[in-house]
Amino acid sequence: MADGNSHSEEPHDTKADTNQRGWVAKRWGWIVTGVVASLVIVGLAVGLGVGLSSRHSSSGASSSNASSDGSPKNDPTTGDSSSAASIWQPAVGVKWHIVLQAPINETEIDVPVYDIDLFDSTASIIAWAQGQGRKVICYFSAGSYEDWRPGSASFKPEDYGNGLEGWEGELQKKDATALTRTTLTGYENDSGLDLTTDTAVDSVTFLADATHARNMSFGLKNGAKILSQVLDLIQWNVVEECVQYDECGDYAPVIDAGKPVFVIEYPTTEERPSYCKPSDTVFDLGNIVGSIFKTLLLGYNSFTTTDGVELAYQSHGDQAKKPLILLHGFTGSSDVWGRNISALRENFWVIVPDLRGHGRSGRRPDGKDATVSRLGKDLKELVDWLGLNDKDHTDQDVARPSCIAGSLGCAITWSFTEQFGQNVFDKLIWVDQAPLQNYTQDGTWGPEHGNRSLNSSESLTNMLDTLSTNPDDVYKGTVDGCLAYIWDPIWGRQQFDSEAAYLKAQEDDTSFFLNIAKQGDPTWFGKLMSDHTTLDWRGSIKKNFSAASDSSTDILVVASERSGCFPAAGPMWIVDAILEDKNKTNNAWDPYVHGVVVDFGGHWCYWEDAGKFNDLVLKFLARQPTNQ
Template sequence: MPSFTANDGVTLHYSTFGSESNPPLILLHGFTGSGEVFKRNTPALSQRHFVLVPDLRGHGASDKPKAGYHVARLAMDLKNLIDHMRLEERGSSGVVDAIGASLGAAILWSYAELFTPRIFAHLIFVDQAPLQNYLSDWGPAFGNRGMNDAAALASFQQTLATDAAAAHRGTIASCLGYRSHPVAGDPGPESEEWKADEAFFLGEALKGDAWWYGKLMADHTANDWRSSIRFNFGGKSGSKVKVLVVASERSGCFPAEGPMHVVELVNGGQGGSRAKGVVVGWGGHWCYWEKPEEFHRLVEGFLGE
C-alpha cells in the first residue's frame, strides 16, 4: 500500500484503482472505518475513474498519533493527498470527484471551508447531517439519533475506554440497515452475512486507538456546518460543483431529513439545481456496503451528468 507524509510528518496510507488517465475519484470513509470499507465498490468505480482511497489519520494502516483528532486536520490531510498525487496539475477547477461517507462528508465540508471547493466537479455526501448535536433549531428530526449531546458523548467515550469492542459493535448495529431497521428477508443474527459483516467492521475499528476515536467524535459532533455549506457551496462562493446527497430511510444514525437539509443549503433554499438528494431504502448508513450495485448505478448516473 503506497503512502505519503502529511505536512506534520504523519505517514498516511492510500490505495489506487484503475487507470491514472481516467478522471480522479476520491473515496473518504467514515468514523472507525478504513479504505477497506469500499472494497465492494472499487472494482466497478475504477472502470471509468482513477479511484483513490486513503486510510484516514488514526484509521486503518495510517499512523495513529496522539494528536490531529479534528475534522479540520483530516481535511488538511486530504489537501496533502491531492498535492501528493499532483491532481491540481490536471486543472485549477472541476477536475476531481469525491464521495464522502459519514465523517468523510464532513471532511469535504471542512476542505471547502479551508481551500474552497473549486478543484471538485462532483461531490457525493452519504448519510451525514450538517450538525449532529441537538440545538434549539435542530433537534430529533434532523440530528444524530444517538450521539447528540454532551451526555451521549461522555457515555460513548467511557465505553470506548472500558470496552472498545462493545462501543464498536454499537456503531455497527446503527450503521447496517438490516440491523437498525430490519425488514422481511433481511439477514438475522445467526446468518453468515451478519457474522461476517460484524467481524469485518469490528476488525477495522480495532485498528485505531479508542482514546483518539473519542477525541475525534467530540470534535465531529460539535461542528455545525450549516452556514459553512451555505457559503462555500452556495452562489456567493462562485462554486460550480454539483452535489448529490444520499440519505437512507433505514439509517440508524440520522433521520433522512438531516442529510437532505444539505440540498437546501447548497441550493440556497431557492429551488436551485446544483444539488439534489436521494433517499434510499435499500441500505442503511453504510448503504454502499450493503447494496453496492444499487449504489454504483446511483453514483455513475450522477457523475455522468
C-alpha cells in the same frame, strides 16, 4: 497486496531422504528459481487448536472437531457440519512468510502469517506458531501426484498423467486444477488427461467446500484464468512471478474483493531483475517486490504529511482516467469500499485513503491531530501529492477530481473547502451525514435532523467512558446502527432467504467492521468524535456551496430512510440550504444539487447493496458538468 518473503524449493531429489526436499536457497541468500506444482493451499482458521492442525500434518493425530474418518462432526444442537467459529479471512496488506525449507520456529522473521509444507511440518510446529499468535497456511499439491508423499500408493495407474518436466517422481493426475507458471496449467499443457477449465473449477469447488466444512479458510495458488469463477470460494491468492511475466493486474479482482494476494518472485544470482540491488537479501526483497506490486496493481501506497505522519491509500484503475476519491467514516478504513471499487474503477482512477488514525495510516502520539480540521488538511495534502489540485484549470491535462464521502468523510470535505477554497472538486457525493450531530438548545436542530443517539454532551461522555473500558462495545454499536438490516431486524430478515443466512451475514459483517475498527486507538477515536460532534457546518455549507457562492461543484446528497444514525431530513437539509437562494441570484456558477433518499440500506448503504449504490453514483458522475 501483501509483501512476500520466500524460501523456494527445487525439484524433488529422489536420492534424498523421502521426507525432505532438496533445498538450495538459504535464509539470507538469493531466492533460487524453482517451481511448486500446486494450485491449492489450505489455511488454519481462527480459533482452531492443535488437534485440527495436526490432523492435516504428518503426525497423523486426530482432531477433536472431526470424526475418526477425518470428516467434521455434526453440531449436536444445529446439525451443522461446520464449526461455530468463523473462517479466517486475512486482511489485504497482511505480511506473510513462506517457509518450505525448515521448521518455522528456527526462523527469526516476525510476521503474522506463515505458509508451510503440510506434510513436512509436524503438529508441534503448528502449535508453536499458533502459540506465537500467528496464523498457519498449509501447502499441499492438489494438482499432481508426488511419489514421495504419504498416501501416494492410493492412486491407481489410470489416474496418472504425463510427467512434469524437471520434477522427477511427479506426475499430473486426473483431478489437476492447474500447475504453476513454470509448468503451465493442467488444462493447457500436454497432461495426457482430458482437462479443461471446467475440470479445474469443479476441483477447486470440491476442495473449497471440504475445507470450509472443516472450518478452515481456503486459498488459490495462481489460477488467473479461473479466478472469476472461484473468487467467492477463496480467502486469499498466492501468486508466483507475476512481476516477471507482467500479470499482476490479472489478480486485481482479489484485492478489490478485500482479500490479500501473497506474492513470490524467483530472481537468480546470475540474472538479478531490475528491481533488485546487489546488496538485497531475501527479506529485503520482499519489501522491494511489495513496492513493485503497489505500482503494478495500484494497491497500497503511502505519503508523509507535513506534520510527519505516514498516510496510506489504495489506488485502483487507469491513472489517465478522471480521479475519484473515496472517503470512509469513523472507525473505518479504505477496505469498507471493497464492494464498490471494481465497478468504479472501470471509468475512474479510484483513490481510497485510510484516514489518519484509521486502518494502515499513522497518527501523532500526543493525539492533538484528532480533529476534523487536520483530516481536511490531510485531504489537501493527498490531492497535492497526486497532482490533482488544479482549481484554476490552467492545465487542461489535469482533470478535476470528484469525491464520494460517507459519514465523517462528508465533514472532512466541508473542512477542506472551508480551509482551502471552492472548486477543487468537480463533483461531491455526500452519503448520510447531517451538517450537525448534536441537538441545539435554541430548537433549530433536534430529533428530526440530528444524530439518533450521539446528539448531546451526555451521550458523548457515555461513549468516551465505554471507549476507555470496553471499546468493542462502541465498535459493535456502530455496526448495529450503521447497517440497516441489523438496526431494523424485521425489515432485515426479509432481505434474506433464511434465518441462518441473516445471522451469518450479521456475524460476517460484524467481524469485518470490528477488525477494521480495532486497527485504531480507542482514545484517539474518542478525541476525534469529541471534535466532530461539536462542529456545526450549516453556515459553512451555505457559504461555500449555495447558488450565491462561487462554487462550480455539482453535488449529490444520499440519505437513507433506514439509517440508524440520522433521519433522512438531516442530510436532506443540505439540499434545501443550497437551493434556498437559487432564484435570488444571477450568478453564472449556478450549482447542480440533487438529493436522493434510498431504502436499500442504512448509513453504510454502499456496503449493504453495492450494486444499487454503484448504479446511483455512476449515473450522477457520468452527468456532464453543469458549470463547464
